[in-house]
Amino acid sequence: xxxxxxxxxxxxxxxxxxxxxxxxxxxxxxxxxxxxxxxxxxxxxxxxxxxxxxxxxxxxxxxxxxxxxxxxxxxxx
Amino acid sequence: xxxxxxxxxxxxxxxxxxxxxxxxxxxxxxxxxxxxxxxxxxxxxxxxxxxxxxxxxxxxxxxxxxxxxxxxxxxxxxxxxxxxxxxxxxxxxxxxxxxxxxxxxxxxxxxxxxxxxxxxxxxxxxxxxxxxxxxxxxxxxxxxxxxxxxxxxxxxxxxxxxxxxxxxxxxxxxxxxxxxxxxxxxxxxxxxxxxxxxxxxxxxxxxxxxxxxxxxxxxxxxxxxxxxxxxxxxxxxxxxxxxxxxxxxxxxxxxxxxxxxxxxxxxxxxxxxxxxxxxxxxxxxxxxxxxxxxxxxxxxxxxxxxxxxxxxxxxxxxxxxxxxxxxxxxxxxxxxxxxxxxxxxxxxxxxxxxxxxxxxxxxxxxxxxxxxxxxxxxxxxxxxxxxxxxxxxxxxxxxxxxxxxxxxxxxxxxxxxxxxxxxxxxxxxxxxxxxxxxxxxxxxxxxxxxxxxxxxxxxxxxxxxxxxxxxxxxxxxxxxxxxxxxxxxxxxxxxxxxxxxxxxxxxxxxxxxxxxxxxxxxxxxxxxxxxxxxxxxxxxxxxxxxxxxxxxxxxxxxxxxxxxxxxxxxxxxxxxxxxxxxxxxxxxxxxxxxxxxxxxxxxxxxxxxxxxxxxxxxxxxxxxxxxxxxxxxxxxxxxxxxxxxxxxxxxxxxxxxxxxxxxxxxxxxxxxxxxxxxxxxxxxxxxxxxxxxxxxxxx
Numbered sequence: 160x161x162x163x164x165x166x167x168x169x170x171x172x173x174x175x176x177x178x179x180x181x182x183x184x185x186x187x188x189x190x191x192x193x194x195x196x197x198x199x200x201x202x203x204x205x206x207x208x209x210x211x212x213x214x215x216x217x218x219x220x221x222x223x224x225x226x227x228x229x230x231x232x233x234x235x236x
Numbered sequence: 237x238x239x240x241x242x243x244x245x246x247x248x249x250x251x252x253x254x255x256x257x258x259x260x261x262x263x264x265x266x267x268x269x270x271x272x273x274x275x276x277x278x279x280x281x282x283x284x285x286x287x288x289x290x291x292x293x294x295x296x297x298x299x300x301x302x303x304x305x306x307x308x309x310x311x312x313x314x315x316x317x318x319x320x321x322x323x324x325x326x327x328x329x330x331x332x333x334x335x336x337x338x339x340x341x342x343x344x345x346x347x348x349x350x351x352x353x354x355x356x357x358x359x360x361x362x363x364x365x366x367x368x369x370x371x372x373x374x375x376x377x378x379x380x381x382x383x384x385x386x387x388x389x390x391x392x393x394x395x396x397x398x399x400x401x402x403x404x405x406x407x408x409x410x411x412x413x414x415x416x417x418x419x420x421x422x423x424x425x426x427x428x429x430x431x432x433x434x435x436x437x438x439x440x441x442x443x444x445x446x447x448x449x450x451x452x453x454x455x456x457x458x459x460x461x462x463x464x465x466x467x468x469x470x471x472x473x474x475x476x477x478x479x480x481x482x483x484x485x486x487x488x489x490x491x492x493x494x495x496x497x498x499x500x501x502x503x504x505x506x507x508x509x510x511x512x513x514x515x516x517x518x519x520x521x522x523x524x525x526x527x528x529x530x531x532x533x534x535x536x537x538x539x540x541x542x543x544x545x546x547x548x549x550x551x552x553x554x555x556x557x558x559x560x561x562x563x564x565x566x567x568x569x570x571x572x573x574x575x576x577x578x579x580x581x582x583x584x585x586x587x588x589x590x591x592x593x594x595x596x597x598x599x600x601x602x603x604x605x606x607x608x609x610x611x612x613x614x615x616x617x618x619x620x621x622x623x624x625x626x627x628x629x630x631x632x633x634x635x636x637x638x639x640x641x642x643x644x645x646x647x648x649x650x651x652x653x654x655x656x657x658x659x660x661x662x663x664x665x666x667x668x669x670x671x672x673x674x675x676x677x678x679x680x681x682x683x684x685x686x687x688x689x690x691x692x693x694x695x696x697x698x699x700x701x702x703x704x705x706x707x708x709x710x711x712x713x714x715x716x717x718x719x720x721x722x723x724x725x726x727x728x729x730x731x732x733x734x735x736x737x738x739x740x741x742x743x744x745x746x747x748x749x750x751x752x753x754x755x756x757x758x759x760x761x762x763x764x765x766x767x768x769x770x771x772x773x774x775x776x777x778x779x780x781x782x783x784x785x786x787x788x789x790x791x792x793x794x795x796x797x798x799x800x801x802x803x804x805x806x807x808x809x810x811x812x813x814x815x816x817x818x819x820x821x822x823x824x825x826x827x828x829x830x831x832x833x834x835x836x837x838x839x840x841x842x843x844x845x846x847x848x849x850x851x852x853x854x855x856x857x858x859x860x861x862x863x864x865x866x867x868x869x870x871x872x873x874x875x876x877x878x879x880x881x882x883x884x885x886x887x888x889x890x891x892x893x894x895x896x897x898x899x900x901x902x903x904x905x906x907x908x909x910x911x912x913x914x915x916x917x918x919x920x921x922x923x924x925x926x927x928x929x930x931x932x933x934x935x
Contacts, residue, residue, distance in 0.1 A: 209583030209895065216892045220828045227827055229723075232717060 175229035182225020191219035242521040242565040245544040254538045266914045271516040273507040281507035296332045297493040307479040318488040319923045349468045360457045367450040368407035368415040374447035383425040388413035390436030462789040491919045494928030549590045549746045564589040567910035569783025574599035579633045585905025591743045605890035607648020609835045614661030658711020662843020667710035714840035721833035729829025736901030755810040763803025770796030846874030
């Protein structure tokens, strides 16, 4: 298969993919520990669900940063 | 942004001689939140002692609970509600005790049978092993100087035993252990035992007093087991009948006795002197007069009620109050629609008496965000149906809130889907057909382009900034108008966060006054507005022309910096140096709202892929009946998957935006919930007066 098109555009696409992918990996690593601890806490006291969920989803913002960078890369560059 | 209901403190006094009537009256008012009396709170008063009837009731309750547990009656057992009078009279005439007699006797019999069957089964297992050996049972016992060792081994020990002076029998089966019986002199017993143990020996008891060949004995035991099992089945049947007969009574008496015990133990929470009792209680301010009147009237004037204070929201009032009066209970004050979301707030915590209850904000924004993210008529309709069905069927609070969000989120996503995105199942109704990125329903139904134009004329007109072409009444493509959706999400976020900051300001203003509020929250508000303006100018000039920062975006840029500096200065003074470190967090919070666009995009992307595959199968390459069937299958399964993913992702993310971004700004929680003395009967009921009259008349 012959490569076609702009190499620059391809690099941007790869960059955007890496941005989202690594950011996702990062928040996943952060959430795994919190998630395990949260499930432990909830089994002891189900009323902690709300607060546990807050802690659980805190690192999720990291992946949003990755997404924003990816979108910037695709649409702005 | 409603505050918890205003609370007032009252004191109720009465004579101890009329304690029982007083307790009934207090429960009857259904508005009295008792303040527990603590030791030494008042001189001359001590904690009361339980009523006499309560210990007898506790004893009976214990019996009832035991029987319920043994018979397998739990809260899921469906039983009819019985009348209170009937249940009370039955309890009084010692029905609990007679039921206990009957049930415990049956239970004992069952346990006894189970034990005997277990013993017989062991015997049976042993006989099965002995059956392998060619020795009659009577030959294992009764020797003077010969010891018998019977059991099973894992490996064949023949060679080793042959070397010894012993008679032995070994039997093997294809599967399972090897049976062995060794007859040796008493002196050699230990030697053989230790030898066998090397082969994994485990001893088998020869049943005493049995003779003949083991097979006969085995048959006898088996017959005995069968007989016992038949008896056990009868006993089980009997128990099932007992359960059937008594479950309604047990559930009802459980409830009635629990109520009796609770009432009987009420004096443990109140102050009593030799002849009188005094109760401190919280009552919603607007019901104080009503409660006072009701209590005094219902007790025939034997109770005296005095109003003490109406608790305000200022910290000063809390600080000066006596320790047990410091925290007023929180009665969340939400009407109709938003009351359904109180559970969502309580999942985090019960609001304090002195703070804004965020329920109404959750009620507004949670379904709104959900709808914005889903934004598709095709998914909205099943959401609405599922929501209505859920609200009709679901009883548990968890499911009810889910159903509520689905219903109202569904309505919002219908609104957004129809009036903003113009989409159904990932496809616009109308517009220029462009496979695969822009498929339309017009095209699917083979209509002319623009045929649904009249139908979608309500859709907004958008100007595509980069290309300058006008999108006429087609709707916002989730995968096309990304910059627009991102901007919109950020603006929604700014509004949402600003509400959070304002709530925080109001909270502190209410508790400590304007100066405190300004010093604590003013800095954040200035910094937030400054940062928004600063980022606005920076973002637009970065995307466009950098030089426009000094011309077109000069004003917001400069104002942003000024406000940021003011904000930081106030924060430095009141919160210290660490507050500067939190500034990037604000930007993070705002960016966090881009998930609104991102989740919409992800769903649109999946829908696009499934639609493309499905319609290619139906119209395109594959063709024929197989193509149509396969195409519809892909279409159905794909959209069903997106539908359920939407519940998870859109639901959870909109909850998260409320809990983390909004509520973290102002919500503290840790309030004590208003819990008035009140009896809720489910399995028992008072006969309505009418029927009572009727029966009397009939009699």
